[in-house]
Amino acid sequence: MTTLDLEPQKTAIPKTVVKKPTRQAQLHKLLTRKSGVTIAQLQKSFGWQPHTARAAISAQRKAGCVVARTVTDKGSVYRIVAGQGDR
Template sequence: MTQGEQTRLDGGPNASSAQPAQISRPATKRTQLITLLPTKAGADIATIGDRLGWQPHTVRAGLSGLRKAGHHLEKVIPGPGKATRYRIIASQAAAPAGSDSHGG
């Protein structure tokens, strides 16, 4: 090995110029759930379960988790015999800075 090669291997100028590889992570289930809900029609529990591979009780728990995280969900009851649909109408992050719901 030459001196120049040792410099690169030991963290010389050529070693520091390399950028670490960006690893893209798949979207989380919560993120996928959030993307299903902001549409005008929203989504029903069966559709959400099919898309995410969740059972109905897990879908309901996920919706509760979104509420606890500050998302405002609307429950839409389309009519007799039709499935109840849910959609996000607002989130705490999207609310103006001075508009908290604690009344203080």
């Protein structure tokens, strides 16, 4: 006597891989906002220390972006104004 396999066969469904934006890409997006970003906002967004946030901004400069710093009542505001590294 033969037993029949009555369960349907499962076919492998390819999973789509959604890549998370890198921290540098997220930082670039924050820096290109019209309002810019402060060190305190970067600390809160990424959980960074102040020196890490400043180093990440420096890395954007090294990538070819022109980052302007404006002193306001809420602290220094950084924003990308122009540059060949714009994405």
